Structures are given as C-alpha cells and as structure tokens.
Amino acid sequence: MNRGRVDVLVLDDEPGILKAVARTLCAPAREAQPAVETTLDPHEAIAILGERPPKVLVTDFRMPEMDGVEVLRRAKELAPDTVRILLTGQADKENIIEAINAGRLFRYIAKPWDNESFARVVDEAIALYDANQKRRAELHEANDERQNLRAAVDSVGDIQRSLLPTDNLEVVGAEAACSLTFCEHATGDYVDAVRLKGGRTALIVGDVCGHGLGASLFVFTARALLRSGLIDGHSLADVVARTNRFLCADMAGGRFLTLFVGIHDPARETLQYLSAGHNPVLLFGDEGEVRELARTAIPLGIVEEADFTEVNTVPLRADETLFAYTDGVVEARHGELGLFGEERLIDTVVQARGKRPAGLLRSIREALDEFVGPGAPQDDMSLLAYRPVASTARVARVAAV
Numbered sequence: 001m002n003r004g005r006v007d008v009l010v011l012d013d014e015p016g017i018l019k020a021v022a023r024t025l026c027a028p029a030r031e032a033q034p035a036v037e038t039t040l041d042p043h044e045a046i047a048i049l050g051e052r053p054p055k056v057l058v059t060d061f062r063m064p065e066m067d068g069v070e071v072l073r074r075a076k077e078l079a080p081d082t083v084r085i086l087l088t089g090q091a092d093k094e095n096i097i098e099a100i101n102a103g104r105l106f107r108y109i110a111k112p113w114d115n116e117s118f119a120r121v122v123d124e125a126i127a128l129y130d131a132n133q134k135r136r137a138e139l140h141e142a143n144d145e146r147q148n149l150r151a152a153v154d155s156v157g158d159i160q161r162s163l164l165p166t167d168n169l170e171v172v173g174a175e176a177a178c179s180l181t182f183c184e185h186a187t188g189d190y191v192d193a194v195r196l197k198g199g200r201t202a203l204i205v206g207d208v209c210g211h212g213l214g215a216s217l218f219v220f221t222a223r224a225l226l227r228s229g230l231i232d233g234h235s236l237a238d239v240v241a242r243t244n245r246f247l248c249a250d251m252a253g254g255r256f257l258t259l260f261v262g263i264h265d266p267a268r269e270t271l272q273y274l275s276a277g278h279n280p281v282l283l284f285g286d287e288g289e290v291r292e293l294a295r296t297a298i299p300l301g302i303v304e305e306a307d308f309t310e311v312n313t314v315p316l317r318a319d320e321t322l323f324a325y326t327d328g329v330v331e332a333r334h335g336e337l338g339l340f341g342e343e344r345l346i347d348t349v350v351q352a353r354g355k356r357p358a359g360l361l362r363s364i365r366e367a368l369d370e371f372v373g374p375g376a377p378q379d380d381m382s383l384l385a386y387r388p389v390a391s392t393a394r395v396a397r398v399a400a401v
Contacts, residue, residue, distance in 0.1 A: 006054035007034030008122060011045040011071060012087065013063040017111075021058065024115045025122060034126060042066035046074050053079035055129040056122060058109075061088035076104055081132065083125040087111060171201045171386070173266030177357035179365060179383040181328075188215025189326045189382040190223060190257075194230055199266060202230045205278065205324040205384050206259040218255050222247065222300070226261065236261060236274050240300070240308045244276075248304040256301040260293075260324055264316055266388055271316040274308060276300055279330065282323045282346070283316065286354045290346060321360065321387040323349055328379035329364075332372050340371050357385035 010021045018038040026033045037054070039045050042065055048054065057075050061068040072084050084104065089111040106128070107121050171193050178191050188208035196202055204226060208215040225246055229239030240261060247257065260281050262273035275281060277299035280292040296310040316322060325345070332340040345364070352363040361383050368381070 005035050006037045006048065006052050007126060008036045008056045008058060009045060009048055009054040009082075010036065010038045010058045011040075011042060011063075011068075012038075012060040013040055013065075014060075015040065017060070017087070021118075024119055027119075030119065032123070034122070042071055045071060046078065049075050049078040049082065053082050056083045056085060056125040058085045058087060058122070061086055072105065081129065083129050085109060085121065085125060171195070172199045174201065174264065174386055174388045175357050176203075176384070176386045177361050178385075179361045179381075181381040187380045187382075188219060189328070189380040190219045191382045191384050192223065192227070193384075193386075194227055196230060196263065197233065201264050201266075201386075203262045203264065203322065203324070203384065203386055204260070205281070205326065205382065206257050207278065207326040207328075207380075207382075208257050209255055214255065218247070218251055218257060218301075221251055222257055222259070230261075230263075236263060236272060236311050237309050240274055240276065240297075241306075244300040244306055244308065245304055247301040251301060256299040258299045258327075262293075262322065264322075264386070264388065269315055269317050269388070270313050271322065272311060272313045274311050276308065279325060279327055280342070282349060283314070283320055284323065284349060284353060285317075285320050288350050288353050290350065316388060318388045318390045321353075321357065321385055323360070323386075324384045326380060326382040328381035329368065329383065331379060332368055332381065333378065334371055334373065337371065340368060344371070357387050360385045 008025060010018055012018050012021075018040070022036050022038055025036050034055075037048065039048070042063060045057075045059070049057070057072075057079070059068045059071045059075075068086055068088070072086065075082055075084055083106045086105055086108040088108055106125050109118055109121060172195060176193060178193075180187065180189060180191060182189075188210055190204065190206035190208075192202075192204040194202040194204070206219070206222060208218040208222075222243055225243040226239060229242060230236075234242075240259070257276075258278040259276040260273065260278040262271050262281070264271050271283075273281070273293060274297065275293055275295045276297040277295060280295075282290055282292060284290040291314075293314065294312070296312060297308045298306055300306075330340055330342050330345055334340075344367070348364050348367045349360070352360045355363065364383060
C-alpha cells in the first residue's frame with residue numbers, strides 16, 4: 001500500500017474501473033494531476049480513511065463485501081473533511097437518496113461516464129476540500145487572534161484595576177469613598193485621589209467617551225499626566241492644559257475626556273477646582289442644601305489650544321460632602337422607566353444626607369440596582385464622595401464600595 005499523500009481514493013470491485021479512473025485523473029494533458037490511490041477492498045479503503053484521510057473519496061455503489069452506502073457512512077465518521085463521490089450504474093433514486101443521507105454526498109456519477117465531466121467533478125471536489133481547509137485555518141487563526149486580543153484586554157483591565165482607587169489609598173483631613181463598575185473588562189472612567197504637599201488632596205473624576213480598551217488607554221495617559229503635574233506642584237490650570245495638549249496631539253481617534261479636578265485644602269477649608277465638561281459635581285450639607293459646581297471649560301482632547309485658565313475656589317467645610325460621578329450613573333436605563341437621571345440622583349443624595357461617604361455611595365448603588373434591575377451595566381459607572389473632618393490630623397482610607 002502506498003503510504004504517501006492521497007488526494008483521491010478510489011474504491012471499486014472492478015479492476016478495469018480503477019484503471020480507467022486513474023488514467024482519467026492522471027492524464028498527461030491535465031494541468032493538475034492529483035495523487036490517486038485505488039483499491040478493490042472496502043476494508044483497505046476504510047483503513048486509509050482512518051490513517052491518511054484523502055481529500056476526495058470516489059466509491060462504487062454496488063460491491064459484494066460492503067456497499068457504497070456503508071463505506072460513505074464510515075467515511076463520514078473517520079474522515080469528516082473528505083469530500084465524497086458515489087459511482088453507480090443503477091438509476092435507483094432511493095439508493096442515491098440513502099447515500100446522500102448516510103454519507104453527506106457531494107456528487108454522484110453514473111456509469112458509464114464522460115471522462116471530461118468525471119475529471120471536472122473530481123477537480124471541483126478537490127477545490128472544495130482545499131477551500132474548506134483554508135477557511136478552517138483562517139477561522140482558527142482568527143480565533144487565536146481573538147483570544148490574544150481578549151488576553152490583552154484582560155491584562156489592561158487587571159493593570160487598570162491595580163491603579164484605580166482601592167482601600168489602601170489615603171487622604172488627609174477627610175473621609176472618602178469610591179465605587180467603580182466596569183461594563184467591560186477595561187474602563188474609560190477615571191477616579192483618583194492624590195496626596196499633595198501641605199496636607200492637600202487632589203480629587204479627580206474623569207470619563208472618556210466610549211468604553212473598553214481604547215478608552216482605557218486614554219485613561220492611562222491622562223492619569224500619568226495629571227498625577228505627575230499635580231505632584232510636581234504645577235498650577236491646576238497648567239496641569240490640565242498640558243494634559244489636553246498631549247491628548248490632542250497623541251491620542252487621536254475622536255475620543256475626548258470630561259474631567260473634574262478639585263484640590264482640597266483642609267487648613268483653609270477651600271476647594272480649588274476646574275471642571276472640563278464633566279457632569280455637575282455636587283456639594284451638600286447635612287441640612288439638605290445642594291450646590292452644583294459650575295463647569296469652567298470644554299472637555300480635554302478636542303481643541304489643542306483650549307482655555308483652561310478659569311479655576312474657581314469655593315468653601316468646603318467639615319459638615320459638607322463633595323459628590324462626583326460619571327455619566328453612566330445618570331444614563332443607567334430601565335426599559336419602561338427610561339433613564340435614572342440627575343433629578344433622581346440628587347433626590348437619592350439628599351435622602352442620604354448625614355451619612356458618611358461609604359454609606360452615601362451604598363445608598364446610591366442600592367437605588368441604581370433597584371431602578372435598573374439585574375443585568376450587566378451598559379456603561380461604566382463611577383462614584384466619589386469626599387467629606388472633610390474637623391481635625392486635619394485625621395487620616396482616613398478610601399473605602400471601595
């Protein structure tokens with residue numbers, strides 16, 4: 001038995017038929033000459049199918065030891081990719097239908113045949129096999145690429161989680177809590193608290209349009225620029241302007257970042273802030289009064305020379321709480337009730353007045369969960385609550401809710 005490559009395996013109980021088929025397929029005038037193997041023995045054919053599956057099987061229908069239907073059935077089990085052709089001298093439609101059902105028949109060829117037509121059918125079967133293998137290889141490669149991309153996104157998300165606030169982030173002269181919910185493994189939301197000289201704390205909440213890997217890379221870049229500038233002691237206006245210029249120049253693709261940065265000075269009981277197109281940040285006291293901090297600039301990443309010189313300063317006392325959020329909170333949706341909305345959010349905040357930051361955010365999350373119901377969020381959702389304490393010596397850890 002030839003142990004080499006098999007393009008076409010031919011099974012027939014008549015030696016003359018086998019010779020005729022081989023002559024037809026391997027004629028010198030043919031442009032492509034497949035590797036043809038022939039056999040009179042159905043058991044040998046089945047062994048070849050199991051050991052060296054051919055591209056094409058051509059089998060006779062009526063044979064003394066095993067009919068073509070059984071051979072086709074075994075071929076489907078042993079070599080499912082092999083394209084199958086039936087030779088028959090019978091004009092029996094029921095037999096052909098049985099062969100189609102049993103062996104997923106590609107074509108049937110009636111004896112006697114036209115050599116040119118026979119060769120064309122076999123060539124089509126070989127081309128079909130090759131196309132199927134190519135498609136399978138492409139799908140396998142695409143699946144590998146998807147898995148690699150998924151692994152890359154997961155890695156980015158893991159790194160991002162390690163950088164975003166956790167319970168080991170310290171603030172001075174205040175209590176703080178944050179809550180982050182990713183709608184994908186990586187997020188376009190950014191929440192941060194940075195300790196600065198003089199006992200001050202920088203509070204940062206940002207939201208990149210969109211979510212997923214691209215948005216997360218935007219967050220990585222903005223985080224590095226903002227943190228380094230603030231820690232180095234640059235003015236708030238300069239830090240944000242520099243970050244904007246970099247994002248415009250190097251992070252193209254139509255994305256932008258809404259951003260709130262506030263610097264709390266507990267000794268002076270003031271909050272210096274800049275709000276670049278972000279959702280309204282709220283200040284509220286225990287009596288229920290709510291103040292919205294006005295926006296001062298457009299989002300980052302849109303206009304390279306945008307003006308970020310408007311920096312406001314407002315009082316922030318020990319009996320007041322600063323609350324910031326990203327738009328995924330107010331845009332959380334219920335099918336019948338619509339959006340959660342700013343009005344419902346403010347009502348929830350007012351009802352939870354007097355609670356410490358962790359309790360406040362817990363109340364908001366409970367209200368969101370009750371409103372939206374079960375299911376994955378459609379957008380990233382982030383919350384930050386910050387409340388100065390009377391003693392500037394107190395150090396409180398940020399609690400991730």
